[in-house]
Amino acid sequence: MNEGLQDRLEKFGLSLYMIRITLAASLSWVAVHSLYGDHYLYFAPLAAILITQGTVKASLEKGFYRLLGIVLGGTVSLIVGRFLDIGILSILLILLLGIGIATACRINIQAVSQVGVTSVLALTFYHDHYIVWRVAETLIGVLIALLINMIIVPPKGFVKVKSLALEGSLLLADSLSGMATGGRDAAKAQKALTRSGELLAKSVRLRQEMQFTLSHYPCRSGLRGLTQATAHLQKVHFYVKEIADELSLLPAHYAAADWMVEVAGATADCIALYGTKTLSDAEVQRSLQESLRHARDLQLAWFSELQGICPLTAIRDLGAVFSHLNRVLEVIEQADYAAVSAAPLPARAEAARSIHLVNNGLSHKL
Template sequence: MNEGLQDRLEKFGLSLYMIRITLAASLSWLAVHSLYGDHYLYFAPLAAILITQGTVKASLEKGCYRLLGIVLGGTVSLIVGRFLDVGIVSLLLILLIGIGVATACRINIQAVSQVGVTSVLALTFYHDHYVVWRLAETLIGVLIALLINMIVVPPKGFATVKGLALQGSLLLADSLSGLASGGRNGEPDRDMLKRSGDLLAKSSSLQKELLYTLSHYPCRKDLRRLTQATVHLQKVHFYIQEIAEELKLLPAHYAGSDRMNEVMTAAADCIALYGTRTLSDAEARQPLPECLRRARELQLSWFSELQAECPLTAIRDLGAVFSHLNRVLDVIEQADYTAVSAAAVPVRSGSARSIRLGSKGLSHKL
């Protein structure tokens, strides 16, 4: 669906969710009518309406719970209805057995409630083959609703999740560069760090949802690379969280020093450069390996100076900060190598082995 068209439709209340429900219910009714005529036409559109959710995964889960509840509740009703007439005793017995078994098996509460509904209705329509019709038509409604959810998706879904990951990576870099300048009370930068984590988590969740849609197929390779990049950025986010906690333990003249700020900024530049290079079409300001080498040199240079002038307790806490900073650079280097390898043209096995060995040697030199 076109993005501009969707915005105009939503102004009149025609949201994407409403369009999905309308299409799923209408097509379900049409499919059942074509197959079975006028028998229980309301079950398929009813199932399509009830299981249609905002995501394909949520709709699939709700559809499975609904079918499971129908099977369990219908089975209990058929067994009890064979021996007892419709009445308060048979109703109580069906509900006790059906809901009791579902609860004992730790079935989701949505399926448990469906067991009760199906049990009551199956007992009422016992002589009209209610269970068979309802199961078949509910299955049709569920399948059509899932298909509609896979086809009718928000426009530019891949661009949206890629933009969220890019924004998260840039916020991640800004938060790291601001931690040292903020010193022990860098709360705004920690808020920025939290927002970057939320953006990366949201992008990761939407990427998984894209896998269930048909629109992801043309960009499946790019989506795979985006998923790998997001995983690496989330690792970087974890290490920066550790750095933020370690900085709280450092004396202010170490945590907020100009040299610490320089080291943090150099590592943050590597993160921003990787995010810009991998998640956008903008040209990189400098090669990432050069940026990584400079960041490592700054870390080693200042840490060697600190060892000669700091007490052992400060060296211990500073060592934790520098250890996490080095891990940040390692993850960025690994992520960049993974992205380059995935985008490279396949070569012969001997050449590929030479490239891997050469890259490994370069990594040790850096």
């Protein structure tokens, strides 16, 4: 399925999630009918529908808890059913025992609820083969649902995840550079910051959906690097939000001063340069380490100068802004170092010649 076809299908409600559930339930019914005939055919499709999630890991966890609840609830029902007829007393005893044991063992709440459902059904359809059929057919439904989750994946998933993270990093840089200008640009910067966070979060969600799928294998090294890059960018996003809050509390002649625009712009350039270098195939003309050093020098120079001309109360508030700006640079520097460390040995040796970790940053000044 190509990306354009998927978009057209989703307009008519044929989402990827719906396709997964439909295929998993249908194939589960066919598999059980071929193996067992007409005995309780609905358990396998039901299990496939209930455990199909957005990720393989989530489906596996839900399937495990469902099977655990069925085994525990079915065992309690068989034991109680040997001694008591179906009635209010037997149902009450089964639920107390089954759910009580599951709760005492700190079993996940999904398994606890399944214990109650299976206990009542097992007592209602009570005979020796019910639990065996129930477990076997549920297992078939779980396995088929997991297989469908591994095969049916978004088209060009890795490219899409990477492009979302890249767009989020560039918007993050735009938002930081626009915060210090004030007025309408500041409002646009706030919108860009919000949108950046949404794109980074969506990139993380889609990347998680690719884990343990067949399409994950050929790009697993790229996904590891993307995981690190997105995590660092989300940290940067947090600090940029803090900067926005601090700037909103400053007087306009500080928040929108030319030196603030210059410092914020230099820091934003580092964010954009890191995103372009890490998340795109474009050739980067500037050195990220040089840009980091330039931004840090600007921050230190301006903060030193402001200490001689601003009152202590202004220095206190400006210090919070400069501190967060420096933390943005530190996160980017750590992210770049991690990317170089994870690179193949020849590329790592070549890149190591240009990496100089700065020991005297702005944090020592504040």
